[in-house]
Amino acid sequence: MADKILKQLKIKVWRQKNAKSKGRFETYTIENISTGSSFLEMMDILNNDLIEKGIDPIAFDHDCREGICGTCSLYINGRPHGPDTEVTTCQLHMRKFKDGETIIIEPWRARAFPVIKDLVVDRSAFEKILQAGGFVSVNTGGVPDANAIPVSREDAEESMDAAACIGCGACVAACKNSSAMLFVSAKVSHLAKLPQGKVEADTRAMSMVAKMDELGFGGCTNTRACEAECPKSISIMNIARLNREYLKARLSR
Amino acid sequence: MSILDSKIPQGPLAEKWTKHKSAIKVVSPANKRKLEVIVVGTGLGGASAAASLAELGYKVKAFCYQDSPRRAHSIAAQGGINAAKNYQNDNDSVFRLFYDTIKGGDYRAREANVYRLAEVSPNIIDQCVAQGVPFGREYGGLLDNRSFGGVLVSRTFYARGQTGQQLLIGAYQALNRQIAKGSVEMYNRHEMLDVVVVDGKARGIIARDLVSGKIKRFGAHAVVVATGGYGNVFFLSTNAMGSNGSAAWQCYKKGAFMSNPCFVQIHPTCIPVHGDQQSKLTLMSESLRNDGRVWVPKKKEDAVKLQKGEIGPNDIADEDRDFYLERRYPSYGNLVPRDVASRAAKERCDAGFGVNAEGKAVFLDFKYSIERLGKDVITARYGNLFQMYEKITDTDPYKEPMMIYPAIHYSMGGTWVDYNLMTTVPGLYSIGEANFSDHGANRLGASALMQGLADGYFVLPYTIGDYLADEIMTPKTDVNAPEFVEAEKAVTDRIEKLFNVKGSKPVDYFHKKLGHIMWDYVGMSRNAEGLKKAIEEIKVIREEFWKDVRIPGELDNLNPELEKAGRVADFLDIGELMARDALDRNESCGGHFREESATEEGEAKRNDEQFTYVSCWEYKGEGQEPVLHKEDLVFENVKLTQRSYK
Known part of the structure; x- marks a missing residue:
């Protein structure tokens, strides 16, 4: 046009x-x-x-x-x-x-x-949350062949849906409670959907949530404002998954 | 005889890396704890290197100008990453990947480095999968592959159209793990402004804290520069707004040679420039050329009507469309390599057949593949790209062809490094796009990600040990040494000089002017007269810049204009060196097209007799002419042939 x-x-x-x-x-x-x-x-x-x-x-x-x-x-x-x-x-x-x-x-x-x-904010709180557990603990080298562990296409796609998060913080800005649940749940889901991430799933969910609370983000009250404003359409289904992962981790302690 | 020692190991190509690894020195774990390494830049190269070095036990300080390491521009790579896994059973091999890369680079890269790149490529995929990178998969759960331009096998691994993002997140996760452990000290929003050399060895950097404006000194036993390319010298490019050549340029000024700076890649499928308000160009993935047909009108009067907006593309009948790539290159058609496709588009637009108001665009049409395959198939393949195109241009590419035009995308040239990735300054390393080593005069699609991660995960962590093994008795670097004091003063003086110009024009004014000169004379088509003109005109802009630039704000606060000013000051110097290098290389190869060296049909003509070398420029001081050294390229395993895509 x-x-x-x-x-x-x-x-x-x-x-x-x-x-x-x-x-x-x-x-x-x-x-x-x-x-x-x-x-x-x-x-x-x-x-x-x-x-x-x-x-x-x-x-x-x-x-x-x-x-x-x-x-x-x-x-x-x-x-x-x-x-x-x-x-x-x-x-x-x-x-x-x-x-x-x-x-x-x-x-x-x-x-x-x-x-x-002016319009520049400090988002280092996101960094701290990811440092608390948003990774798989493997060093460079000594890993198995990439095709040694099959992953179902569905799981890989769902993992990718969550991994598409760009860490911009729109979810927090959109939320009346300034909750970081969508951001945290995207990382937890990305790794929890893959066999590589399952090994540490419990500690990851526990420590990332603890860090999020410590840093002053608010709680989630399911208004779905985060999902509506997410530029990458990250679904709040991930929050449900995070809650499940967190509960599972708590129960296994 | 060259003064440069590339340290390429002796012996057969396939054994060089293995032999070299067993010959180089290793540092004991106890000593690693005492050794400090600075890594500048956190893209695929920097993040993977910083994480891997920290895992080995070195004390690492990492730096990025962004507010998070995850934002480095590797994140924007779309299509994929190559690896010689041969998962498709299509007879891929390390040698084939090596050969494709050497040939794709138009025989201007080092055999040994490229072979090593191909050799470690399978390990990269293993590593990324272990980190949790969600690559695309087949229904059976195994990894899927794509094919890419310039090759005959399917060896490209991908994560939708966001492969760079996912690989960078993998490296960033590994980096975060080391930050949490305290083995990497991460400095976000810090920009390296100088490298400090003590007794001939790189011992640290001077960086500006972009939030407080404080100039800080950082010491180490070695410095790794992983700061990407200098494509923004053209003002408009697909690089991020902050991407710059300054770190590499400071290394050059401290004695690191700069190689093949004239080799930049111009990507054929970008959204065209509109008007004069634009600050940035957007890439449309190369994969689109698999199903899109490129055309312009056959008749000039149709082109004129399109330019005036009197008719639309669908008003032009099939027989009046010139599918010029298919016409000129019947065997490769729309899938010719990037450099060839870019030049062909320019040729048509220069002849007056451009299709947008500016006359600088060609069509990429999906009508034919939608008719053949159905809309659903096209949506499944390119849905996100079509959506992005529509958001930017407000045109529906399902109904009307896309308009595309070439744009600056990648720097093959960069800091000279030896086989160990060390520059001509001992203890100073350069990895990823920042160095010159692997892509020759043209990079193949999906190979940038491969090189960044190869360097950071699997090459540098080995080769740096060879240097650091001799540094185990060197105490912690004293940042109060006179060299640090002096370097800090030089940085502060330069910033104050810039700030105190207090002229009348914003930085962008000069950057745009430089960009126009670079695009017109050092762009897709170059000749001696134009290059000489560029060198002279850049000098004029530089003089004007230092007399009339206006930097508002304060020195001790966040000041994006000050950051830009420093980068543009360096771009003015880089641009001049690029023109000099292009002037020296009177042959056409890869992305570098010299009008004086063309076939009768206007195709690029390489001159192997005179130019089978890497140009290596040595800085000789401000206002002095740089000195050109040459590293001769020796080909023992491939035969040099003229590329043909007819």
Whole structure:
């Protein structure tokens, strides 16, 4: 479809100098944006305008711009990754907005993800959860032939569905409790569905859940907001599986 | 005689690695605990190396500029990873993978390194499966394979269209396990800005904490650079926005030679540039060429109407379509290698047959395979790619052909390394895309992932021991040594110099300008006049950059513009060296096409008599001309032939 030009947009955006300072909204005007541009290209143009005007540009996280690295993390018009489905912020395009519209941009909001600057948040809590057990304890070398352990196609596919998580944090941002259950359950499911991951399944579920609680993420109340906003369509079936794995682990202690 | 010692072991090709492993030194577990290694970058190469070295007992410090090691750009690789497993019983072998890779690289890679790559490739798949990588499987539960461009067997393992992501998550999990154990100290949001050399040996790095802006010193017994490629020198590429050549460039400035910098891969199937607001290009997997037919209109008037938007592709009858790949290369058709497909698209667009408003796009049409196989089959094969295409372009590729155009994708060139993956600076190693060693002048699909993991899991952990065995008496590196103080000062001075330009234009302004020059003169088609012009024009932009760049914000805070400025300052230098290298290599090979060296039909013509070497550039100081050394390539196991896809 032919691209159109959005003559003017108002961008109302969260500005916060650093983790310690108090933030506030600022509104900027931007003109002549092609509907074929991506949302982050619009941000690039706005930032270059701001630089030329002597205003500090808006800091935001982004990297691959192909929807796979999980770096971009904007909360746009009240939705993680904005008004489109199954996309990350970097895949969102300006054709989803109307000329003259005011677009509100906020960082992920969660106690476990403190703001570093403007729209950039610290997601190292996710790292700590994975370090608590999101792996299979094998060293390099000395492993069996790849075809020595058959895995049913169904299990491999279900494992892959969960492993598609990009660790962006939209699930936490979408949840009124800032729960990380979808994220944790995706990793637990990815490994629990494979024979390689089963050996440590009990300790993995226990220690990842303990770490998640320790880091200040809230509990899950089954609102399914996480699933609705997940750019990779990770299913809450994984949360059910995590609960099962966790219970199984508790009972076997 | 070359001053470079590639340390290629003597003996028959198939025995070189085994013999070498038994000849090199090993460090005892007690001593490993005392030795520190820095690994910069956490893509497939860096993450696998950091985890494997820590498992062996070395004390590892790992660095990435992203907020997590999992975000390195290896994650974006789509199609798959090659390995000589011969699971399909189609007569694949280590030799065949070696041969395909050498030939695919247009005979500009080292035989011994490529053979070793093929030799360790089966171990990679074993390792990844053990880690829990959910590769695609057959109904019987065994691993499935795909075929890929340029080869006759099915040896590509895949995890849907997200193979890079899954392999990186595997390596990241292994890394996380070592971080949890305390054997890897992980520094996220840290960017290496210099390597520190003490008494001729790499002993550490200077890095900037991107959140606090603090410049920090880190010491070690050896430094491994796994920082990927420099494709972003072109501004628009399929690389991540943060991908850069700066770490490798600092190594170059400290004495590591840079090899074949003009060898970059231009991928034929990317979503075309639209307008002038674009910051990034998106790749559409090579696998699409299995079922899509590439065409432009036969008649120029149709092309003009398409460009003006007066007609659509479906208004053009089959007989008025020019399937130029099938026409020019009847035997390979739409599946010619990447470099050939890219040049053919450019040729048609330059002749005025481009199909988008800019005249820089060709069609990739699935109409014929949908008619032949049905929509469901196409959805099963490419559903996620079709969805991605539609999200970006707002066009339904089931109904209208995709528009594609070539874009910069991968750097075959990089830091020179010997057989042990050590650079010309003792104790400084380079692995993965950052080094030059395995892909020659053109990389085959699904081989980048293989090389990154081969280096990190199975090569470096052995070869680094040979160096570190002589360092067991070396005490912990003192980061207060004058060399560290000096390096830190140089880094701080440069940052302040950049910051204090206080000019009028943002970094992107200069980056875009550089990108245009690189694309026009050092892109898909190169000639001596254009390359000389590029060198001169880059000098002008560099001067303007250092006089007029504006970096807002503060030095002691998160400052993405400052990060970009440092990288672009280096890209300006890298771009110039690429042009120099391209000027020196007056032959066409792989991704490097010199107009002066073409057949009458316009096909690439290699010149083996004069150019069967690796170019190795030595830095001679700011403003000085670099010196070219040559490592002659010796082929004992393959016969050099002109590639033909007719």
